[in-house]
Amino acid sequence: MSGTQAAELQIPGIGDDAGRPSVVVSYGLGLDSTCLLLRWLTEPQTRDFDLADMVVVTAMTGDEFASTAQDVETYMLPIFRRLGIRYIQCARSERTTTTSGDGVVILDDSSCPQRLHIDGAYRLSTEMITAGTVPQLGGARKCSVHAKGWALDPVISMVTGGQPYRHVIGFEAGEQRRADKDRLYNNSRRTGWYPLIELGMDRQACAAYVRAKLGTSWFKSCCTFCVYAMSTAAGRENMVQRYRREPLAGAQAMFMEAVSRRLNERQTLIAGSSVAQMISEAGLVEVEVAFQRLMDETEFAVYEVRRVTPAGREGRRGVTARSVRRLACGSQAEMNARLAELPGRRDVGADRIVRHRLAAAANCEHLFVVAPAVVDDKQRPSFETLWAQANGDSLF
Template identity: 55%
Template sequence: MNAGNEQLPGLAETDNGATVVMSYGMGVDSTAILLRWLTDPSSRDFDLQDLVVITAHTGDEFDQTLRDVEEVVLPELRRHGVRFIQVGRTQRKTTASGEGVAVLDDSTAPQRLHVDGHKLSDEMLAAGTLPQVGGARMCSVHAKGNCLDPIIASVTAGRRYRHVLGFEAGERARAAKDALFNTEHRTGWYPLLDWGWDRTRCSDFIAETTGRRWSKSACSYCVFAMTTASGRQALVERYRREPQAGARALFLEAVARTLNERQTLIAGSSAAALVAGAGLTEVQAQFDAMLDECEHAVYEVRRLTRRSSVRAHGRGITARSVRAVARGSREQMEEELRECAGERRIGADGIVRHVVRARSEQLPALEHFFVVCPAVVEDKARPGFEVWWQEATTDAVLF
């Protein structure tokens, strides 16, 4: 983490002595906290000049969320002169000192949200993968946490501060986990737990204060929002209002699914099936247009799962190599695929692949095929892959 002794490029020169730093996610919970503090001075024990509000943009928020923040929250921040810092990434990887983190705006009179820069979806497309449900939310760590940490360190400059997070009354476990990261300088603070406010109470407060119902903050393709029936239905309604967001989700899923038929945004189903089932024809039309307009490539995909080095008969790591062997229009690449090695197969997902080696469960498990995909995925192989592949193919011949 940046020790706070160096000013990050783009940060204002003025130091307002921040002792309260709010990670503002623009959703229901954190918006309720911020609006209450701005409209009800008795709800806080600090002066607003001691507050810094920081947002880390993923670049893939729904337009409605952006409009709500610009029309409701930004005017309040301007009226009260609250410092608002907007940050984002300029590249996939960032460092604790702030390399790769861009300060998009730092102002006490913010006029608009700045969402340009390296998007989380750019990262997903380049890798040909999707955010994963379960374990650490690495998408949030990369796009938000790793951006916020060096900025917070810089604006607090070694002072003790309270770090405000919008965990609502039903999220005590998340607050307890966050508190493990407290230090002699940083103390996590969860006002909604102090107030006993759950998400319904937060939503009602915002409606009472602003006259509008706030939507949940999320990337337009968020896998976590798709884990429940209610979450999927909410996304359907948002896609109906913002078809371009739905089309973007389908595009991300299509790229990842082409390289790995098991990768979809919905476990046991897909966003494509969700959109088709809901009759979202405009979403489908915009998605089809995206496919028609983009360059395509024939990719060679190899995947292997090694034997465990510590457990007999156990599964070790899974690694993948992706390499573009030709580029051109979609029609050209479909013809190019016909010349590739392997058995021509149409998967259950409707995607044509030329399968050189079908996936097996016997270790080492190998998979090798050629497929046409939008040319957005970078050539990439895990270090050591070629050696492992050679070893695995030799084992497969011997056994």
């Protein structure tokens, strides 16, 4: 968490006279945190604090399913309004933020919230698409850190004003490892609190509780292209069901994957497969039609892509550096013709995308490819040095 003092924070839209909460609930909009909030709001004896001492905060990624917003607006916001729960909805307004609140926007700060600002401001999908990539499994869940943590940290610092607080996160009983990682962010002011784990409530218990309270089933919150949600057979089946109800969400996931895959055929939303394959095998024709419409409406470009993977320590694989450069823009047909004029060995991958590959060192890759013209030119400052070191004089 940020160590910046509240006096230094400047985030327009936050009610400065609302008091300093001692309990901050990160509301992810999904099943687990909804279960936790319902329990506290409908069974006062289950909490050890007054509701006036609690604030609920959501960082909007901009890419949640529309059904999630509908459920929250239908079932949870009326309870918030009736009980006067302070609810802050925030988001990134640009790619990067600062601990002082630059790049963070307050979408709503109210004890009478009327709607969910599900579209956010700067979408996580925008970050992914303009970088020509997809979220990565494992590690530090950077997609969540960027889209949620970077917005939440300065907001929580500001509303708590440097006072001690319990930071409530709805990890269920099967997520002890995630809670253990979260505890690493504890400090003299912030104490992570995981009530569902304390209660021994797993996802099945949460689902039963919410169904009993609201008379409806509640989905786990996730972005429409969540790689974690699609990492298991059950998760993929769930996503197929949601895409069937919301075809455009599936089409947008296909579009992100198509952009990423053209630059790197290994970069898909499902390890060893693809979201495109999953949708095809499920017979989601409406999703495929919507995806094709997105592609038809998109300008295309020819990109030069280079990658170098330097050796890491102790013989391990290092971190890959990439250079992406746009060479020309136009219709897809025009760019295909332009690609045909460029040098390199013509290669048609398993994804049926044509790439022109040029000679490069064994730990490098150099290619030209046609892709939607949505990826920004980008390379790290040290890239040319790394490239030259890997390829030596043979390039010149």
